[in-house]
Amino acid sequence: MRTRVFSGAPWERRFGYCRAVRAGAHVFVSGTAPVAPDGSTFAPGDAYAQMKKCLEIVAEALRGVGAGPEDIVRTRMYVTDISRSEEFGRAHAEAFGAAPPATAMVEVKALIAPDMLCEVEVDALVL
Secondary structure, three states, X not given: OEEEEOOOOHHXXXXXXXXXXXXXXXXXXXXXXXXXXXXXXXXXXXXXXXXXXHHHHHHHHHHHOOOOHHHEEEEEEEEOOHHHHHHHHHHHHHHHOXXXXXXXXXXXXXXXXXXXXXXXEEEEEOO
């Protein structure tokens, strides 16, 4: 059985995806960008705040499929400026504390909106 959750982001319907899918104990969260409730980019220019927002949206998606941040086993951070890794990394570290997941931080040329600095993908395992 699969459970899907949608965030309402405009790209979900247009590009044919959902925010998260749970298949048994496995949860896969799509690339999650820092989108404000009105659909604009959250905190333009602020790498720390954008990463924090991405992880908040991820946590909400996980709740929608009966999981939580404590179930995350892997994250992938896509950033447009790796020289700001400390800012992105600080938000990531604060979100996971003493139970950090496996991760990667990769610099990319651009994201869906030019003022977005980061996007996060997440895999979780609910035991």
